Amino acid sequence: MYRLFKQFFSVAVDADVVQAEMMDKQAMSLSGQYQLDVDVNSIVFWHHHLFSQEHVYASQITRLYEDYVSRMKKRTVEFLTGKVTH
Numbered sequence: 001m002y003r004l005f006k007q008f009f010s011v012a013v014d015a016d017v018v019q020a021e022m023m024d025k026q027a028m029s030l031s032g033q034y035q036l037d038v039d040v041n042s043i044v045f046w047h048h049h050l051f052s053q054e055h056v057y058a059s060q061i062t063r064l065y066e067d068y069v070s071r072m073k074k075r076t077v078e079f080l081t082g083k084v085t086h
Helices: 002-012 023-031 054-086
Strands: none
Touching: none
């Protein structure tokens, strides 16, 4: 898992990825180094070269639905804001 994370994270962000090691908080703050713990619970692929046509359609429908929900929430906020200001 560490190698996979290092491969993708180092490409996406210009940072050094190293294996975590135990340090006490005082030594960490004196050295100017900080530890970022990342827990990846799930990964969602919007497209992959091994997707079947069904996967591609399901992905597109999911994205369209998420856009729809986002627009509806925005519209609700604007509606309620208009009611408060008038």
